[in-house]
Amino acid sequence: MPIFLISSISSALTGLCSTFLIKTIHQAVTSAEFTLDQFLWNFGLFALGYMIFAFIASYSVSKLIQSIVHKLREDLSRKILKASFESVEKKQPKLLAILTEDIKTIAYSLDRLPGVTTGIATVLGIVAYLVFYSPILTVATIVLFALVFLFTKVTLPFVKKYSDLAREQLNDLYQHFEGLVFGIKELTLNKDFKESYLNKEIIPTSRIQNLHALKENVIASFSNRMTDIVLLMGLGGMIIAIYKTGFVDLEFFGQYLTLVLFTLAPLSTASGFLSNLKRIETALEQIESIGLTMDNTDGSINEITLDDTKTGLPQIELEAVVHQYLNDDGGKVFELGPIDLKINQGEVIFLVGGNGSGKTTLAKIITGLYKPVGGNLKYYGQPVNDRNLKHYRSHFATVFSDSYVFDHLHHISVGKVDREGDYLIELLELTDKVSIVENRFTTKKLSDGQRKRLSLIQAILEDKDIYLLDEWAAHQDPHFKTIFYNKIIPFLTEKRKTVIVITHDDRYFDTANRVVKMQDGNIAAKDSLVTK
Ligand SMILES: Nc1ncnc2c1ncn2[C@@H]1O[C@H](COP(=O)(O)OP(=O)(O)OP(=O)(O)O)[C@@H](O)[C@H]1O
Numbered sequence: 001m002p003i004f005l006i007s008s009i010s011s012a013l014t015g016l017c018s019t020f021l022i023k024t025i026h027q028a029v030t031s032a033e034f035t036l037d038q039f040l041w042n043f044g045l046f047a048l049g050y051m052i053f054a055f056i057a058s059y060s061v062s063k064l065i066q067s068i069v070h071k072l073r074e075d076l077s078r079k080i081l082k083a084s085f086e087s088v089e090k091k092q093p094k095l096l097a098i099l100t101e102d103i104k105t106i107a108y109s110l111d112r113l114p115g116v117t118t119g120i121a122t123v124l125g126i127v128a129y130l131v132f133y134s135p136i137l138t139v140a141t142i143v144l145f146a147l148v149f150l151f152t153k154v155t156l157p158f159v160k161k162y163s164d165l166a167r168e169q170l171n172d173l174y175q176h177f178e179g180l181v182f183g184i185k186e187l188t189l190n191k192d193f194k195e196s197y198l199n200k201e202i203i204p205t206s207r208i209q210n211l212h213a214l215k216e217n218v219i220a221s222f223s224n225r226m227t228d229i230v231l232l233m234g235l236g237g238m239i240i241a242i243y244k245t246g247f248v249d250l251e252f253f254g255q256y257l258t259l260v261l262f263t264l265a266p267l268s269t270a271s272g273f274l275s276n277l278k279r280i281e282t283a284l285e286q287i288e289s290i291g292l293t294m295d296n297t298d299g300s301i302n303e304i305t306l307d308d309t310k311t312g313l314p315q316i317e318l319e320a321v322v323h324q325y326l327n328d329d330g331g332k333v334f335e336l337g338p339i340d341l342k343i344n345q346g347e348v349i350f351l352v353g354g355n356g357s358g359k360t361t362l363a364k365i366i367t368g369l370y371k372p373v374g375g376n377l378k379y380y381g382q383p384v385n386d387r388n389l390k391h392y393r394s395h396f397a398t399v400f401s402d403s404y405v406f407d408h409l410h411h412i413s414v415g416k417v418d419r420e421g422d423y424l425i426e427l428l429e430l431t432d433k434v435s436i437v438e439n440r441f442t443t444k445k446l447s448d449g450q451r452k453r454l455s456l457i458q459a460i461l462e463d464k465d466i467y468l469l470d471e472w473a474a475h476q477d478p479h480f481k482t483i484f485y486n487k488i489i490p491f492l493t494e495k496r497k498t499v500i501v502i503t504h505d506d507r508y509f510d511t512a513n514r515v516v517k518m519q520d521g522n523i524a525a526k527d528s529l530v531t532k
Pocket of ligand 1: 362
């Protein structure tokens with residue numbers, strides 16, 4: 001870690017220059033032999049050294065801090081991408097606060113580090129100089145510093161307590177902010193709603209958060225100020241002891257004081273940094289407590305691929321598959337299954353059923369986003385498990401009803417995008433709205449229906465074996481519904497793709513090979529299956 005080494009060495013050298021500067025000043029005012037020339041030379045040399053090393057220290061420590069922050073961001077993003085979909089889905093509101101707030105706290109709290117490292121080096125240098133100057137006063141100084149440290153330590157648990165409480169409120173505040181940004185249409189249209197959202201949600205949560213943050217800051221900053229007082233009181237105590245016992249000469253003590261007073265500022269910075277360490281601890285605890293469970297993609301197990309060439313077996317098979325949604329107390333909110341279902345390669349299956357019947361949940365099981373709590377999911381007869389789940393998932397392209405629309409197409413080959421992109425844009429009548437430049441859609445600023453068409457283009461360009469389209473046509477006008485059922489689905493089946501469509505469009509049921517009806521978390525009786 002060379003940057004760490006450079007920052008440590010340069011900080012130490014800055015501290016050393018600072019000590020020599022202080023020593024030069026001290027000698028100039030205490031030693032009769034010290035000439036003006038000597039003073040100018042020494043002072044100029046150490047001041048120059050101080051500036052050079054301070055710049056290197058500030059640069060390297062700041063670089064170190066930024067690389068820590070960057071690493072945290074990268075690690076956290078990787079952790080989220082490696083976690084099981086279910087755990088990320090559950091923790092979604094908390095994640096944004098961690099990604100923005102906690103990492104920012106760490107960055108800001110570490111900001112003082114350059115001053116602290118230099119300050120500590122200066123204090124150590126002064127103490128070393130004091131040893132030669134007066135061993136007895138050095139011992140007294142060390143005792144004094146220990147008292148300052150103890151005092152700061154006593155206040156730290158309180159800083160931590162209020163830092164934790166303030167951080168807890170931030171999760172709620174972020175959820176309110178999410179409502180504020182994404183629910184702005186509803187809030188703008190309804191004056192009473194807007195007022196009550198502001199006054200009953202955002203302001204009270206922000207006030208409580210502020211109150212805890214205020215207590216945290218007051219304790220931290222008061223403790224910081226008090227370290228100066230403790231130090232000065234200690235010096236006062238030493239003066240009393242000198243008056244009473246005369247253990248050193250008072251004039252000598254005055255010269256010693258000149259030195260010790262130089263430690264006030266660096267000590268104050270260092271003790272302030274101890275409070276920052278508590279804030280960092282709170283932020284790191286939040287990051288640690290994300291509680292995401294990893295799935296097979298964490299690379300901790302040997303992955304294997306599934307055999308795609310098996311024939312005569314269903315491409316996907318669900319055997320008595322069960323899934324449950326649980327509330328925070330572990331109570332069952334909804335149960336899907338046990339479901340038995342076979343899907344053959346190249347089939348077009350429509351999943352239909354009332355709201356809340358479990359279609360999307362089943363889609364998440366089929367695509368491997370959810371792991372069933374019971375039963376088996378098979379791919380050409382091979383059970384899907386932790387070792388092959390990643391490969392299983394890679395067979396799917398999806399457009400869920402709440403899909404996020406990315407403009408990014410860099411994961412698709414340029415050749416593929418060039419060959420089919422323009423054709424699909426034309427087929428879905430977006431030519432005058434959007435184009436693809438350097439594997440990126442030129443805009444996402446489209447109507448809901450148009451954005452859904454963009455998602456569909458992206459999914460088709462991904463060229464996967466199995467397509468799962470969740471209520472894709474729900475936002476489309478009749479013209480585009482016809483294009484979807486009569487052109488897009490045949491375009492996919494011509495390429496031997498398997499297509500699973502969640503739909504309520506009964507006018508087009510005849511375009512499917514099979515219609516599977518869901519009811520109360522299960523497939524409705526066999527006789528309601530419609531076969532083309
Ligand atoms: N993440 C979740 N946590 C807890 N319960 C959920 C979750 N997602 C869905 N549910 C519940 O599971 C049930 C099935 O939901 P699902 O989304 O699968 O239904 P659906 O048939 O797709 O409905 P719709 O046609 O309205 O989209 C519903 O009762 C819903 O409230």
